[in-house]
Amino acid sequence: MxxxxxxxxxxxxxxxxxxxxxxxxxxxxxxxxxxxxxxxxxxxxxxxxxxxxxxxxxxxxxxxxxxxxxxxxxxxxxxxxxxxxxxxxxxxxxxxxxxxxxxxxxxxxxxxxxxxxxxxxxxxxxxxxxxxxxxxxxxxxxxxxxxxxxxxxxxxxxxxxxxxxxxxxxxxxxxxxxxxxxxxxxxAKDTPNFIANRVGVFSMMATIHEAEKFGLSCDVVDDLTGSKLGRAKSGTFRTADVVGLDTMGHVIKTMQDTLPDDPFAAIYKTPEVLTKLVAAGALGQKTGAGFYKKVGREVQRLDFATGQYVAGGGKADDLVARILKEKDPAKRMKALHDSTNPQAQFLWAIFRDAFHYIAVHLEAVADNARDIDFAMRWGFGQKLGPFETWQAAGWHQVANWVKEDIDAGKALCSVPLPAWVFDGRNGVHGADGSWSPARKANVARSTLPVYLRQRFRAPVLGEAGVDGTTAGITVFEDDSVRIWHEDDGVLILSLKTKMHVIGAGVIAGLSKAIAEAEQHYKGLVIWSADAAEGGAFSAGADLQSMLPLFMSGGVKAIEPEVAKLQQAFQAMKYANVPVVAAVAGLALGGGCELALHAAKRVALIESYIGLVEVGVGLIPAGGGLKEAAVRTAAEAKGNDLLQFLKNNFMNPATAAVSKSALEARQMGFLKPDDVIVFNPYELLHVAKVEARAMHDAGYRPPLQRLIPVAGRYAIGTIMMQLVNMRDGGFISAHDFKLGQMIATVVSGGDVDQGSLVSEQWLLDLERKAFMELLNHPKTQERIMGMMQTGKPVRN
The missing domain is CATH 3.40.50.720 (NAD(P)-binding Rossmann-like Domain)
Structure with missing residues (x-):
């Protein structure tokens, strides 16, 4: 080829x-x-x-x-x-x-x-x-x-x-x-609006239609049809505002003009409310008003009856919110179908309308059911596609309910479900692929060479496929990590903690994985199974798990744990096999430090990397500041260190986080030769290729060198700027203290400019400052605030 x-x-x-x-x-x-x-x-x-x-x-x-x-x-x-x-x-x-x-x-x-x-x-x-x-x-x-x-x-x-x-x-x-x-x-087939817009815009039209029928306001509908349903959190009306009401009107008009014989054509009528908004120039987010309007800090909603904007914030009824929390999809759908609550009846109605529509139109718009599910997941932010939702909720039962509603005249049109729906099947996705009405068979995935790069392709509910949480041969597994391989010379460490936070279990797992890799493998890759589905690389240190230790033994009990973290990261940096960090999503605080100590990073473009400890009143203590000093020395190449220190001080001092892997490279969190990958499903493949290539090129860990630092001269210069910021009211007294401590570590402490220090010297400075801060009441306020609200406390 x-x-x-x-x-x-x-x-x-x-x-x-x-x-x-x-x-x-x-x-x-x-x-x-x-x-x-x-x-x-x-x-x-x-x-x-x-x-x-x-x-x-x-x-x-x-x-x-x-x-x-x-x-x-x-x-x-x-x-x-x-x-x-x-x-x-x-x-x-x-x-x-x-x-x-x-x-x-x-x-x-x-x-x-x-x-x-x-x-x-x-x-x-x-x-x-x-x-x-x-x-x-x-x-x-x-x-x-x-x-x-x-x-x-x-x-x-x-x-x-x-x-x-x-x-x-x-x-x-x-x-x-x-x-x-x-x-x-x-x-997609060459039919009007193709797949995602055809199904997605129909769903929005049906939702608007049913909302009107059940008398629900747009804020309540958005609360019901957003993240509670596993869909984009903007729900229905806010999504329309984001897309642009003129754009939506255009897509609807395409359906009116090109689909006059569609049995659902009556639903393609432009809603009167949409026509009025567009005529008034209220096109949604881009014009500042649509179904919603921001007035000062308040977001108001459109009142359909009066055409005026009124206070928003309407929510789902408690009963319906409880139904939507039910984990079993069959029980959840049954509860919605059987309930007499108008909001529950509305939700059943929009599910029924969507199932009816996709079953009737599958053959015309797509080759198979998988393409409709992927189009809706990837184009409209749904966690599960409509066919997957139907199949998970019990194919036969739901099909019969839809048929009953069609027969009773409750559905949007009287066209029956196609015969294949009732041919004895349990769904449209199976071990051999997904149903194609045109081919009257299940169709397997594309076998194009590009997909050989995707070891774990996007999964479809009900289809046979390997999954990154269970695939391969497990070497070791506990609640924190899984260490495994696929018989190809590369060991993989997958984190299993929530948001992949780093506690004692992950530190122990990392040490175990390095030892195992050094004995039997060409390299070690740190990659977690949810990397492709929007998971974090690591959201940092597990503060929650340190709490019992802190309560029982105070600050002194924490210091050995910090030392262990530092040593685990150092062991990784100087491991005798290449360690490759496959970074995707958040790599914050300790997660950033984990990536910094790898021999190489392969990062998804959507990687958000930063040292954010000041948000909880602490400074990085897993070697993040030590690595900032190492980077400064490398960048300065014998020139004035202070010039090159600025970035490496400002990033942790302001808790700056990259908005992409490309920006992370500019900020120094990724090196020029680190690899940036664009497809999340290719991340593991590329990381393994890099690990093997480094091994095959005769990888040796870096030699341990002394690091030239900027010393007290740099600390003094930075302190002058911090004093101005504090006295000008730009930072608080505690922020000033944090800035001073970060400056001290990245400058190498109270030594002459150009002094040579060891990495351990810098780690000791980090740890000492971290322990002092942990004892500080202002830091403790910040930690408790973050754990209670998830938001930084400014004190």
Missing amino acids: SNFIVRKVAVLGAGVMGAQIAAHCVNAKVPVVLFDLPAKEGAKNGIVLRAIEGLKKLSPAPLGNKDDAACIEVANYDDNLELLKGCDLIIEAIAERMDWKHDLYKKVAPFIAPNAIFASNTSGLSITALSEGFSDELKARFCGVHFFNPPRYMHLVELIPTATTRPEILDQLEGFLVTTLGKGVVR
């Missing part, structure tokens, strides 16, 4: 989506040129330049590192079409107007390179209709590639072929999207 290399991407259209797709390409080190119309006034590329400036201000940030905005090449359709000839992938992302897209295609088609893939990022227009007028040769290289907003964070990309798209084009593009851009790809 020949390599498909994307040397450069062109994005046509510098609107919200186009600019963010370009930004994400740059995150992944893919050169990109961003096109738009020539500006009527000022610089000809003004539209694109303004869009790139806008990227730096957007939240959540589309760029992993704001400085990378400068890497986006700017272009306009008048002067720069020649640039298209050097692009291997061209993504059109202009407004959803078929006529505008066709006009643009006529202009760019002559400049598209003979092997380039041409794709439209339309959210619902027919890909076949878009390709009308193309030469046969270009038609074969054209498809839909639908990113979800915001493209950096949303895992889903829908890939939509036409009847004439060459299959290898799709395979090549899927490989690029999965590994380089880190996406979860679902192949």
